[in-house]
Amino acid sequence: MNIRIRAGKKEDMPSVYRLIQELAEFEKEPDAVELTLENLVEDGFGKAPLFKTFVAEIDKNIVGMALFYPRYSTWKGPSIHLEDLIVNQDKRGLKIGSLLYAEVIAYGYKKGVKRIEWAVLDWNTPAIEFYKRTGATILSDWNTVQMSEKAIKKYVESLE
């Protein structure tokens, strides 16, 4: 089987968007995707693109994607955040995920970033074991904190 990894283009975004929806279903939150396909295209291919992607193709069909963007560590310097790495449910086990992952890490290496970072659900043992084998470190003593759009509005109004 001929798997090709390449940079994602504007016309790939419908396939990328479908993969995002598929991941939300896998993570048991199918209704959490408020983003539209139009938003995704605008945010990734407008004047100030907010992310880059790599896509995995089999026979010109997109079966996987990795989406990432720059971050910054005040201890180390410029870094990359891998936001999503998704492979079609029926294309698992073909090492497509590993190929996309390797492409992102190699991209970071070429750019000279000081760190690559991402998040993993603590019940996703196969993923955690894979990351560890590749030399990544799991920081289980850090919790993620999020303020939603609704909570932001409520808090800002409470300040006035």
Next chain:
Amino acid sequence: MNIRIRAGKKEDMPSVYRLIQELAEFEKEPDAVELTLENLVEDGFGKAPLFKTFVAEIDKNIVGMALFYPRYSTWKGPSIHLEDLIVNQDKRGLKIGSLLYAEVIAYGYKKGVKRIEWAVLDWNTPAIEFYKRTGATILSDWNTVQMSEKAIKKYVESLE
């Protein structure tokens, strides 16, 4: 006491850098700061700035800072990551941290971001309680994964 919050400028970076070092000491990792002051200035005020800051001043002395940058959620859209929020050890208890925090959230609101995100150490109960009171959610089932510069090099070399 007259506390003033304003956007950080290039000439504030020596004070911001001192605060970064102070936080590393508080987190029991004084040697973890590999970044130099020159790196910080270049990364924040070069052609493609990687972050913005707010600083807190008392009588023209910088006693606190918040450092943040854009991120992206494939579920919600554009977001902000608050990387550091630091107040001088001897200026704690004056609500300076709350003022900086409010400034960042208000900035995100003005920009129309869909989420503001940051990380907290799971033993930092006072911070966690403060965040919850302001409407933030703690996601304790997500672990942070990091690949260091050294590990990136080793992994990429193993692919060849």
